[in-house]
Amino acid sequence: MSSKVPADLKYAKSHEWVRPAGDVATVGISDHAQHELTDIVFVELPAVGRKLKAGETCAVVESVKTASDVYAPVSGEVIAVNDAVTKTPVLANDQPYGDGWFFKVKLSDPAELGSLLSPADYAALIGG
């Protein structure tokens, strides 16, 4: 089963996606990640105001079977979190690139976007 890899996003090797818009980026987990995790039953997001460093653990996703860490794909301050996905975790399964987004960061180093994977590279990584 091939996973969706939208062409307008950037990706981290650890399976987060990033949607940049000016100096703010929206972050979530990829379709491939939600498919691997299966039924997501719990999502814990970083607090608004927390300053993230790229690569650090910043959220938790738990399925029936396993718990997984989510890593910050870019550095910056968390300016919004998606309360809908913590209330209804299955949104991350059903709409990983839409209503299942995780949080928004104000980028502290927009140059980091350049080191993320392109859709083609991410598709190659997941073998899709």
Add this chain to the structure above:
Amino acid sequence: MLKRTPLVESHRKLGGRLIEFGGWEMPVQYSGIIDEHLAVRNAAGLFDVSHMGKVSVTGSGAEAFLNQALTNDVRKLAPGQGQYTLMCNERGGVIDDLYAYKLAEEDYLLIINASRCDADWDWLQQHYDHSTVPGAIQLKNVSAQHGIIALQGPRAAECMKAALSGGSIGGVLVGTATDLKKNQAGIFLFNGVPITVARTGYTGEDGFEVVVPADTLTAVWDRFLEVGQPFRLQPAGLGARDTLRTEACFPLYGHELDEDTTPLEAGLGFFVSLEKDFVGRRALAEQKARGLTKKCVAFKMTDKSAPPRPHYAIGQPGGPKIGAVTSGTQSPSLGIGVGLGYVPVAHAAAGTALDIEIRGRPARAVVVPKPIYRKPA
């Protein structure tokens, strides 16, 4: 090299996700754990549990030998009846938990855990060598020659009726497999091949476990899936099997049971017959007289939290650590975190508040009566 069941290709075709379990390559899920779990609670699910070990014990000394080796009393079994039972060490610790079926006089079949096959076999062999029971005993590991399919759920009987016609030719004599009562087993013919059908399971639902010669297993599996369609039968993996058994509070070896834990601590005293002699009896009788210090309890999370997981610490509310979680998951039936774990008896009563340490933070839980999930009346 992982062992494979005769159904491994069927699992691949059905979209099953294969993982390692107890040295076997087994399907953890097909459509998804929650979907399969709810199918078993509301309709029916079909599991490949061929990884479970099978040991045949026959001969005039079989009954006396098994009564030495196992905690439950096999003398209570009529031909075609099975019982849940345990194998203990001298300290009363659990070597394995298993099902013992008396297929006929002097003919028993043990269904043991995949992960414990070698340990059980060594233990049985050792006791066989030192056995002083009169009469002949033949011990045979017949694991590779047979597969096992579990058909579970409120509509399992309808699926069985549609899949298998004719009466039994051995075990309990019944006109049709659905006439079997709980823990009864009968031998039936499937396309002329004898298969053993037992009314039992590991999900808390009605159902059957079917022991089938390896080369007939795929035909039986396909037949169930085909005739089960109108009853919304679907394949279910080990993931759902684990969440179902956790809700039903059935122990899993390596989680609730190990060689340092006794059946009494695990809440399985009903399956220990202290009126007869068996390995571990003295230790268990002493423990019973002395009183237990720890007990296996079921709990539900009352705080919104991530699901509890095995090895998470259990604490007194706001206080010190008093135990550990042995099984934990999000309950697909209840939509909350549930689990099993060991605590001192003073904290084991239903209604007692506990703190489960989840990712470094305490989350409140409450001890509940077993099973955690009960069918709505």
